[in-house]
Amino acid sequence: MVTSSEELLSALQWRYATKTFDPSRRIDxxxxxxxxxxxxxxPSSYGLQPWRFLVIDDPELRTRLRPHxxxxxxxxxxxxxxxxxxxxxxxxxxxxxxxERMGALRGSPPERxxxxxxxxxxxxxxxxxxxxxxxxxxxxxxxxxxxxMTAAAMLRVDTCAIEGFSPAEFDRLxxxxxxxxxxxxxxxxxxxxxxxxxxxxxxxxxxxSSLIEHR
Amino acid sequence: MVTSSEELLSALQWRYATKTFDPSRRIDxxxxxxxxxxxxxxPSSYGLQPWRFLVIDDPELRTRLRPHxxxxxxxxxxxxxxxxxxxxxxxxxxxxxxxERMGALRGSPPERxxxxxxxxxxxxxxxxxxxxxxxxxxxxxxxxxxxxMTAAAMLRVDTCAIEGFSPAEFDRLxxxxxxxxxxxxxxxxxxxxxxxxxxxxxxxxxxxSSLIEHR
Numbered sequence: 040m041v042t043s044s045e046e047l048l049s050a051l052q053w054r055y056a057t058k059t060f061d062p063s064r065r066i067d068x069x070x071x072x073x074x075x076x077x078x079x080x081x082p083s084s085y086g087l088q089p090w091r092f093l094v095i096d097d098p099e100l101r102t103r104l105r106p107h108x109x110x111x112x113x114x115x116x117x118x119x120x121x122x123x124x125x126x127x128x129x130x131x132x133x134x135x136x137x138x139e140r141m142g143a144l145r146g147s148p149p150e151r152x153x154x155x156x157x158x159x160x161x162x163x164x165x166x167x168x169x170x171x172x173x174x175x176x177x178x179x180x181x182x183x184x185x186x187x188m189t190a191a192a193m194l195r196v197d198t199c200a201i202e203g204f205s206p207a208e209f210d211r212l213x214x215x216x217x218x219x220x221x222x223x224x225x226x227x228x229x230x231x232x233x234x235x236x237x238x239x240x241x242x243x244x245x246x247x248s249s250l251i252e253h254r
Numbered sequence: 255m256v257t258s259s260e261e262l263l264s265a266l267q268w269r270y271a272t273k274t275f276d277p278s279r280r281i282d283x284x285x286x287x288x289x290x291x292x293x294x295x296x297p298s299s300y301g302l303q304p305w306r307f308l309v310i311d312d313p314e315l316r317t318r319l320r321p322h323x324x325x326x327x328x329x330x331x332x333x334x335x336x337x338x339x340x341x342x343x344x345x346x347x348x349x350x351x352x353x354e355r356m357g358a359l360r361g362s363p364p365e366r367x368x369x370x371x372x373x374x375x376x377x378x379x380x381x382x383x384x385x386x387x388x389x390x391x392x393x394x395x396x397x398x399x400x401x402x403m404t405a406a407a408m409l410r411v412d413t414c415a416i417e418g419f420s421p422a423e424f425d426r427l428x429x430x431x432x433x434x435x436x437x438x439x440x441x442x443x444x445x446x447x448x449x450x451x452x453x454x455x456x457x458x459x460x461x462x463s464s465l466i467e468h469r
Contacts, residue, residue: 040261042408044288049255052293059373073259077461080266082403086458094468137458146458162418174389175417178396179440182415185400190266193257193408196306202299202390202395203377213469224393234327241354241359243301247294253309254428 042193052234053193055136055242057199057227059235060117064231070194071119074228077190078121085159089135089176090125090183091220093213094119101211108204117199118229121187122209124220126181127246129172134159146231191228269407270457272414273441275332275452279346285409286334289443293336296398300374302352302379304341306395306435308428309334318427321434323419323440332414333444336402337424337433340395344387349374356399395438406443416440 066074078092095101098115105114114120125134138156141147162168168175184200191198202224209215209222231238244250281289285418310316313330320329329335341348353371356362378382383390399415406413417439424430424437446453459465 040258040264041410042257042261042265044285044409045258047405047408048256048288048291048295050257050433051292051401054295054297056297070259073263075462075466076263076353077266079459079465080263080269080457082269082271082399082413082415088460088465090465092465092466102467109324129385136460140460141458144338144458174392177389177393181393181396182400182403185296185397185402186266186404187400188397189401189404190262193262194259195256200297200299233451242295243356243359245296245303245355247290250305251290251307251309 047193050195051189051194054188054197054241055065055240056199057117057197057229057231057235058113058237060113060197060199060227060229061118061230061232063119066118066196070196071127073194074119074187074191074196078183078187081186083182084175085137085163086141087129087163087179089129089133090180090223091124092183093122093124094216095122100212102234104209105144107208108201108227109210111198111201111203113201113227114225116229117227119227121226122213122222123180123184123224123226124215125176125223127219129163131160131164134164138145150188175224180232184224184226187226194230197231199227229251256463260409265407265410266404268410269403269413270455272332272412272444272446272450272454273328275328275412275414275442275444276447277331277440279333279338279445281333281411284322285411288336288409289402289406289411292367293398293402296401298394298397299390300352300378301356301396302344302348302374304344304348305395305438306339306340307398308337310337315427319419319424322423322427323416326416326418328416328442329440330422330443332442334442336441336443337437338399338439338441339427339430339440340391341434342434344378344391346375346379358446392438399439402441411430411443412446414442416442
């Protein structure tokens with residue numbers, strides 16, 4: 040069941056930022072469940088998972104969100120819509136939550152878990168990274184986005200990542216204002232409309248020789 | 255050649271942050287070439303690709319980098335080591351470069367390309383996003399990291415993303431100080447040492463029900 044290089048690359052070549060989704064095609068429940076599990080399995084620094092994923096099923100809510108995303112039709116027309124949330128801050132309670140979960144799942148000795156907790160605290164809360172903790176947390180969410188788009192492509196599910204939206208308006212409409220999370224990025228998923236002109240355009244990437252250098 | 259949900263999830267379950275690589279096992283050239291192509295194919299906002307990827311082949315250079323990454327053995331022992339670079343700033347020249355490339359690859363009409371260029375300029379250079387352009391650029395690099403780790407897992411190549419390094423020292427040793435790019439994150443790739451104790455530990459993730467919410 041190992042994927043071949045050809046299979047991987049054909050999926051990544053097939054993928055593009057889908058602008059027009061076929062509103063009549065739904066991702067089947069088994070495939071969608073796999074993509075949700077892929078999100079949950081996303082790796083993160085320290086394993087801290089500073090994220091949540093909102094799947095917007097309600098068509099009426101999607102309609103209300105759309106004008107706050109430059110009225111992009113993907114918001115309402117894609118089979119599924121995920122709003123990637125990021126934690127607003129990283130606190131001692133976040134470390135405790137992870138340590139508790141690690142203890143429960145791995146049965147690690149408490150002294151080892153405490154050393155791990157201390158390392159996180161020294162870095163994320165008391166160290167230099169605490170000065171850029173919002174960048175750090177946001178970066179982690181983009182690992183999830185990258186993983187999600189690649190996982191979807193492997194299953195031949197189309198996606199369109201959307202940064203062109205108003206986080207303030209999304210937060211308001213999603214009742215996030217008084218929570219520990221805020222909207223970071225959005226991704227629509229579903230199936231391309233066969234008439235989407237973008238589907239057949241050449242993929243625009245710089246030459247590998249200008250992006251990759253061996254030292 | 256479409257991947258099944260089971261195949262995707264078995265790869266993501268198999269993956270873990272490899273701490274001990276088998277220094278004797280090399281990624282074969284065909285597989286590595288596919289992973290480099292996967293990096294090149296990473297999606298980015300506007301297609302701007304604000305990144306470069308340094309593959310550190312020279313064992314002596316790896317030895318010099320290692321002390322600046324908490325002496326982590328992955329730096330020297332993994333088959334391959336990638337330093338993900340991010341552009342220090344986004345300038346008009348970056349937009350021009352993309353527009354030129356789009357024109358060459360797609361033969362799009364110049365007025366359409368100019369409208370696209372203007373939209374990027376209004377957002378990234380003159381809009382509110384210009385205030386957080388370093389976060390924006392860094393986020394894009396983490397899409398590449400997420401894509402890379404997932405692509406590698408599909409091919410059963412082990413990875414370990416590394417944020418625990420000194421970007422200043424890496425930049426110095428990689429002669430990046432007077433360039434448009436800086437070190438953002440590092441990822442080792444290769445094959446796990448069968449004795450790596452972490453390989454058999456339970457994966458620590460929060461319950462799907464606490465990470466994913468349907469609205």
